[in-house]
Amino acid sequence: MAEKESREIATKEKQQLTKPQEQTRPGRYYVPDVNIYEFDDSLKLWADMPGVKEKDVNVTLKDGVLTIVGQVATDMYAGLRPMYTEYNVGNYYREFSLNEDIDDSNIKATLRNGVLELELPKKEQARPRRIEVRSA
Amino acid sequence: MAFLRIDSDVDPFGTLLSLQEELERFMRNPAFAMGPSGFGAYPPVNIFDSPEGALVVAEAPGLDAAKLRVTGTGRTLTISGERVFKPDGNGLGYHRRELSEGKFSRSIQLPEDYEPANAEARYEAGLLIIRVPRGEHAKPRQITVQTA
Numbered sequence: 128m129a130e131k132e133s134r135e136i137a138t139k140e141k142q143q144l145t146k147p148q149e150q151t152r153p154g155r156y157y158v159p160d161v162n163i164y165e166f167d168d169s170l171k172l173w174a175d176m177p178g179v180k181e182k183d184v185n186v187t188l189k190d191g192v193l194t195i196v197g198q199v200a201t202d203m204y205a206g207l208r209p210m211y212t213e214y215n216v217g218n219y220y221r222e223f224s225l226n227e228d229i230d231d232s233n234i235k236a237t238l239r240n241g242v243l244e245l246e247l248p249k250k251e252q253a254r255p256r257r258i259e260v261r262s263a
Numbered sequence: 264m265a266f267l268r269i270d271s272d273v274d275p276f277g278t279l280l281s282l283q284e285e286l287e288r289f290m291r292n293p294a295f296a297m298g299p300s301g302f303g304a305y306p307p308v309n310i311f312d313s314p315e316g317a318l319v320v321a322e323a324p325g326l327d328a329a330k331l332r333v334t335g336t337g338r339t340l341t342i343s344g345e346r347v348f349k350p351d352g353n354g355l356g357y358h359r360r361e362l363s364e365g366k367f368s369r370s371i372q373l374p375e376d377y378e379p380a381n382a383e384a385r386y387e388a389g390l391l392i393i394r395v396p397r398g399e400h401a402k403p404r405q406i407t408v409q410t411a
Contacts, residue, residue: 136346136365138305154279160361164354171350175362177322177389200388201282207311207318209289210374214307214322217283241324241389 144220155217159197159243163223168254170227170247176219177241184238186245188231193223195243228253305367306342306391316396317377324389325362331386333393335379342391343368376401 144156159174172193176184179197187194197219204216228250235246286309301308306323319340331344345366373379377395384393 134365136305136363136367138303138307139363155283160363161359162348162350162362163358164350165356165358166352166354170358173325173348173350173362175324175389177324180388199279201278203320203392204282204311207313209286209309210312210317211308211310212286212289213302213309215283215286215290217279238388240326240328240386241322 141214141217143217155215156220157217158221159195159219161221165227168249170225170229170249172223172243172245172247174219174221174243174245175241176238176243178216179219179238179241179243181238184236184243186234186236186243188225188229188234188247191225193225193229193245193247194221195245196220197243301369301371304369305363306369308369308371310371310373316394317373319371319391319393319395321391321393322389323367323391326386326389326391328386331391333382333384333391335382335395338373338375338377338379339370340373340379340382340393340395341368341370342393 139160142158144158159176161175162173164171172195174195174197176197176199178199180200183198183200185194185196199216199218201216225247227247230248230250233248237244306321308319308321311318311320321342323344323346325346325348326344327347332342334341343366346362346364348362348364373395376397378398379395382393382395384391386392
């Protein structure tokens, strides 16, 4: 019997976007899974977008709402006939309203192995500052 | 059996939708000879047929490519690996933590016509794409007709 692994990865069913939304192109959208971590000087976000290429990602921040969109590439499926399927492919869409004041001119986005990584630097005034306590 | 028609010249806007509908149809009606379903195992896979062989496409974003293993024996293709999420720096905490983490190992049985031992794999945009060629015995062969 195989050794029991300490931690095994679980499969989550993809969540289809249900919010009514006008799209110019027909097709289903999925909600990407994300991690959002906070640091002293920034927020960092990672979003799973398998099948999306760098040129097909769109990130916008407007009025405190961060929107991430990924268009999935379908060219690789040309001429193929499905035999067995466990998941559907689709574009990705998710919105977040940010409480923190983000310096929107310095947002960095990279796509690595199907994961979008966003670095959202906080504006200077939104960073935690150590207050010196003076003795009387 | 319908073929996927994904030709951007003919169908510029319906491309994704027609692919989605075709995949959806096969989720309920897998083709014959695929063996028991492994639905729910990680990573999820779609398997396609083409004149050259089978194409296995697994959705597995964020993997460490160095720990990714693909092996083929007989009719079976086995994929294993690990996803580790460790951001740099000292965080103050997290707001969302939804990404899956951990190890996985999964075997997929293909119909007899294919040769997993001669498969080729690549990891691209979070997709593990494995081409499994058709075995020599499954390829059409011209039979010479001899005359007396």
